Amino acid sequence: MTNKEQKWLDEVYDKSNSELYDEWDNYHEQVIKGLGWKCHTIAAKWIADNFPEGTEVADIGCGNGQVGLGLAEHDYKIDGYDLNLKMLERFIATNYRSISKHDITEKALPKKYKCITAIGVLTKGHVNSIAAEHLANSLTNNGLLFCSMSKHDGDWFYDGGWNAQSYLDVVNITPVHSLTTPEGIKTYHNMVIWRKKARY
Numbered sequence: 001m002t003n004k005e006q007k008w009l010d011e012v013y014d015k016s017n018s019e020l021y022d023e024w025d026n027y028h029e030q031v032i033k034g035l036g037w038k039c040h041t042i043a044a045k046w047i048a049d050n051f052p053e054g055t056e057v058a059d060i061g062c063g064n065g066q067v068g069l070g071l072a073e074h075d076y077k078i079d080g081y082d083l084n085l086k087m088l089e090r091f092i093a094t095n096y097r098s099i100s101k102h103d104i105t106e107k108a109l110p111k112k113y114k115c116i117t118a119i120g121v122l123t124k125g126h127v128n129s130i131a132a133e134h135l136a137n138s139l140t141n142n143g144l145l146f147c148s149m150s151k152h153d154g155d156w157f158y159d160g161g162w163n164a165q166s167y168l169d170v171v172n173i174t175p176v177h178s179l180t181t182p183e184g185i186k187t188y189h190n191m192v193i194w195r196k197k198a199r200y
Contacts, residue, residue, distance in 0.1 A: 038176070038177075038178060038179065039119045039120065039148040039176070039178050039189055039191065040066035040067045040069075040070055040119050040120075041066075041070045042176060042191055043067050043070070043117045043119050043146055043148075043191075044067050044068075044069075044070025044071045045070070046117075046146050046191075046193075047067075047071060047074075047076065047115060047117070047146075048071065048074055050115075050144070051076070051114070051115050053074050053075040053076060054075060054076070054077065055076055055077070055114060055115055056076075056077045056079070056113055056114065056115070057071075057076050057077065057078045057079070057113065057115045057116070057117065058078075058079050058081060058109055058113040058115070058116045058117070058138065059078055059079070059080045059081065059096075059116075059117050059119075060081050060082075060102070060104055060109075060116060060117065060118040060121055061081070061082055061083070061118055061119065061120055061121030061126075061127075062080030062081060062082050062088075062091075062096070062099065063082060063084075063087045063120070064087055064088075064090050064091050064092045064093070065080065065091050065092050065093025065096060065099075066093070066119070067117050067119060068080070068093035068095050068096050069092070069093050071095065072093075072095055076095075077097045078095060078096045078097055079096065079097055079098045079099075079100070079113075080093075080096045080098065080099040080100070081099075081100055081101075081102035081104070081109060082099070082101065082102070083101065083102065083103050083104075084101075085101055088100075088101065104118075104121075104127065104131045104134050104135065104138075105127055105130050105131045105134070106134075107134055108133075108134040108135075108137035108138045109134075109138040111138075112137075112138060112139060112140045112143065113138060113139065113140065113143055114139075114140045114142065114143040114144070115143065115144060115146075116135070116138060116139060116143065116144070116145045116146070117145075117146050117147065118135075118145065118146075118147040118148075119147065119148050120148060121147065121148075122147045122148070122149055122156070122160070122162070122192075123148060123149055123150040123156055123160075123189070124150040124156050124159065124160065128156075128160040128161055128162075129160055129161035129162045129164070129165040130161075132162070132165035132166075132167040132168050133165075133167045135167070135168060135194070136167035136168055136196045136197070139195070139196045141196065142195075143195065143196065144171065144193055144194065144195055145168065145193070145194040145195070146191070146192075146193050146194075147191070147192050147194070148178065148189040148190070148191055148192075149162070149189060149190045149192055150187075150189055150190075151175060151187075151188040151189055151190055155190070156190075157173070157190060157192065162192075166197070167196065167197055168194040168195065168196060168197060169194065169195055169196075169197050169198075170192060170193070170194060171193040171194060171195055172192070172193045173190050173191070173192050173193075174190065174191045175188055175189070175190050175191075176188065176189055176190075176191055
């Protein structure tokens, strides 16, 4: 890894949630438009391809509503959850049924969902496998969780302990080019689909 790559990653992943997101009021312009972040659009397409309209969807770490923006032409009942209140205050999507503060590392969602997304959440510097049990408890028995996991210096599937947790089974893992930094550095994420373990 080059010094430029390490510097950029340190700026993102060595900050607390509050340090990173509280004052990031140009997130949409900088990350979505400027860096070409695309995992949220991949998540929206996955939902549209796999669940009928009207399905209740939980968007964990919803930020300012990027997954919902990708579903603007569809009719889903989307509930957004995020740890950071200031990001929720800067919400730009209009098609969410509700938005609430929630920490998935502390407890399960207030209801069970057939479809859950967690984009930019279960990743390095954010949430590791400590949340696996709460995520499993947030899924219906036939529900699916779609998330992005970082692939930088290592692989968060392993580095974050997700390969060893006892509550969720992997359905599929697909690597994607997720964004390009201002220095031209391509970064990658795994898009991972999970379901609740049958015995859990």
